[in-house]
Amino acid sequence: MGAKSFLVVDDSATFRQLLCMSLTRLDGVADSDITEAVDGEDALGKLKDGKFDLVLTDIRMPNMDGLEFVRRVRNDLNRKDIPIIIISTKGADEDIQLGMSLGASGYLSKPISMVKLRELVTGYLAG
Amino acid sequence: MAEKPEEILKLFSKSEELLDMFRKGKAFTEELMYENERLRYRIVQLEKEKIDLSDTLMREIERFRLENSQLSGKVEFLDSRFQEIEAENKDFALRYVEVEEQNESLANLYVASYRLHSTLDPVEVVQCINEILMNMIGSEEFGLFVVDEETNELVLAGYEGEIAQRLERGRVSFGEGLEGMVAQTGEPFFTEDAGDRGEVCAAIPLKIKERVVGVIAIYRLLGHKMGLSGLDHKLLELLAGHAATALVSSKLYAAADRKLKTIEGFMSLLRVK
Numbered sequence: 310m311g312a313k314s315f316l317v318v319d320d321s322a323t324f325r326q327l328l329c330m331s332l333t334r335l336d337g338v339a340d341s342d343i344t345e346a347v348d349g350e351d352a353l354g355k356l357k358d359g360k361f362d363l364v365l366t367d368i369r370m371p372n373m374d375g376l377e378f379v380r381r382v383r384n385d386l387n388r389k390d391i392p393i394i395i396i397s398t399k400g401a402d403e404d405i406q407l408g409m410s411l412g413a414s415g416y417l418s419k420p421i422s423m424v425k426l427r428e429l430v431t432g433y434l435a436g
Numbered sequence: 437m438a439e440k441p442e443e444i445l446k447l448f449s450k451s452e453e454l455l456d457m458f459r460k461g462k463a464f465t466e467e468l469m470y471e472n473e474r475l476r477y478r479i480v481q482l483e484k485e486k487i488d489l490s491d492t493l494m495r496e497i498e499r500f501r502l503e504n505s506q507l508s509g510k511v512e513f514l515d516s517r518f519q520e521i522e523a524e525n526k527d528f529a530l531r532y533v534e535v536e537e538q539n540e541s542l543a544n545l546y547v548a549s550y551r552l553h554s555t556l557d558p559v560e561v562v563q564c565i566n567e568i569l570m571n572m573i574g575s576e577e578f579g580l581f582v583v584d585e586e587t588n589e590l591v592l593a594g595y596e597g598e599i600a601q602r603l604e605r606g607r608v609s610f611g612e613g614l615e616g617m618v619a620q621t622g623e624p625f626f627t628e629d630a631g632d633r634g635e636v637c638a639a640i641p642l643k644i645k646e647r648v649v650g651v652i653a654i655y656r657l658l659g660h661k662m663g664l665s666g667l668d669h670k671l672l673e674l675l676a677g678h679a680a681t682a683l684v685s686s687k688l689y690a691a692a693d694r695k696l697k698t699i700e701g702f703m704s705l706l707r708v709k
Contacts, residue, residue, distance in 0.1 A: 323551045323567040330543050398570060400660030418660050420574040423540045 310434055312340040314359070318352040318366035318378065319396075324419075328365055328396070331423045336431055349373030353381060361391060363433055368397040368408070376411055383412035392433040396421055541667050544572055545674050552675075552682040556689040561682045562594040568675065569652065570596060573668050577656040581608065581615055582642075582683060583649050590619055590651055599655060614639050615653045622648050624676070626664065638664060640672050642680035649680045 315332050319325045325345050332341050344359060346352035348370040356364070364382070368375035375395055382388050392414040397404065400418030408416050415429050551564045562580060569575040577597025581590035584607070592599065592606040600606060611620045618625055618639040625639045637657060642650035652675060657663070664672075 321567040321571050323547060323564055324571040326551065327543065327547045327572070330547060398574070398576070398658055400658060419571050419658070420661075423543060424536050 310337045310339070312342060313338050313362045313434055314342040314344070316344050316346060316352060316355060316359070316361045316364045318346045318349065318364065318370070318375065320347050320367065320370045324367070324396075328426075331426055332365075332430065335427055335434075338431075338434065349375060349378030349381070352378055353386070356382060356386065356388070356391075363430060364391060364393045365396055365430075366393060368395060368399055368404075376408060379408065379411045379413050394429060394433070396426075537667075541670055544667060544671060548572060548671060548674055549678050552678045556686045558683065558686040558690050561679075561686045564682075565652070565675065565679050566594045566596060568671065569654065573654070573664070573671055574658045574661040575654045575656070576658045578652065578654045579603075579615070581619070581651045581653070583619065590615055593650070597655065599653075615651050618653075619648050619651050622646065624672070626669075638672065640676050642676055642683065644677075644680050644684060649684050652676075652679070 313335075317325050317328050317332070319328070329343050329345070332343055335341060344355055344361070346355050349366070350373040352364070352366065353373070366375040366378055373381075375397065379393055379395070382391070382393065389412070393412065394415040394417060395408045395413045396417045396419060397408075398419045405416045405418075414433060417426060417429065548568050551568070552561065555561060555564070565580055569578050569580075575596065577599060578595065579592055579599040580594035582593045583589075584591045587607075588610050590608040590610070592603055592608075608616045608619075610616050614625060618641050622641050622643060624641060627637050638652075638654040640652045641648045642652065652672070
């Protein structure tokens with residue numbers, strides 16, 4: 310698949326580091342270029358400036374939460390091509406439905422299984 | 437009795453015809469006998485060929501039987517090898533899953549440990565413990581208590597959920613409640629279920645050797661999490677040791693830094709005078 314670039318959005322530095330570790334050892338991805346953002350606002354700025362193959366975002370964040378971030382990416386930036394996976398402690402069915410209805414491509418509940426995350430990410434990257 | 441010459445000629449002609457017919461009969465009989473001879477010879481030949489063929493056929497059958505039994509042996513061998521390899525494959529697949537799980541555990545433990553010791557700011561250490569409890573263990577309601585050695589009480593240093601409202605003073609005495617008991621005995625406490633509201637589902641003492649410096653109490657897990665997994669127990673074990681040292685060293689560093697700054701301020705004041 311060659312080199313891929315990711316945007317990881319989470320206010321928890323611990324969780325961001327864990328996600329980055331997982332994304333650096335994806336099957337078939339030669340090189341992973343990972344950009345970190347601490348909230349939705351920060352992520353929107355980075356998304357405008359850069360080109361990403363996939364975005365992973367939390368929901369509960371200061372300034373701009375993950376749901377608002379997804380909505381803005383899909384509607385304001387009109388970026389419907391980029392897969393966005395929500396990773397959140399909110400794991401109820403209605404939370405998942407809300408996230409997906411706003412335009413998220415996938416949803417994982419924290420704490421996540423790294424195997425599942427890698428499978429999901431690899432699936433989206435493959436097409 | 438004298439016959440007429442015409443009649444004699446007629447008789448003679450008839451006898452000639454008869455003789456000719458006999459000659460033809462003789463030739464035909466000879467031909468038949470020759471054909472008979474040829475056919476008998478052919479029969480002998482065919483019988484001989486039949487015997488030869490039968491022998492060849494028997495030999496071939498025997499050879500095929502031998503080959504068949506050899507091939508059956510090979511098939512049995514290959515079948516047993518296939519079973520063995522399939523079992524090995526299953527074993528490898530299981531081991532792969534185990535290795536992946538161990539990798540995941542190690543990654544979690546590495547990140548947790550790395551983050552805990554990446555700062556000397558007590559606030560950041562508390563925040564890091566909160567993040568581990570929320571994002572990596574999946575706790576919805578928890579409290580992080582540190583020991584106040586002057587009053588011998590547990591002070592709530594970090595939390596998520598309604599624990600702060602339940603604890604009026606934000607403090608728990610040693611021996612009081614499950615958190616206090618865990619602090620007093622130094623023994624962790626676990627329940628199998630996820631814990632209803634207000635029910636403690638896990639309480640872990642934060643220890644440096646035998647000295648308890650704090651307690652982590654998990655009151656409720658996230659709704660979609662059914663209980664604590666093996667990895668959660670490992671993370672809690674890690675927290676029990678590493679969070680304790682991270683908390684104490686950051687507090688000591690902060691205190692030393694404060695003292696150093698006071699002394700430096702005092703020294704600069706003396707220099708001015």
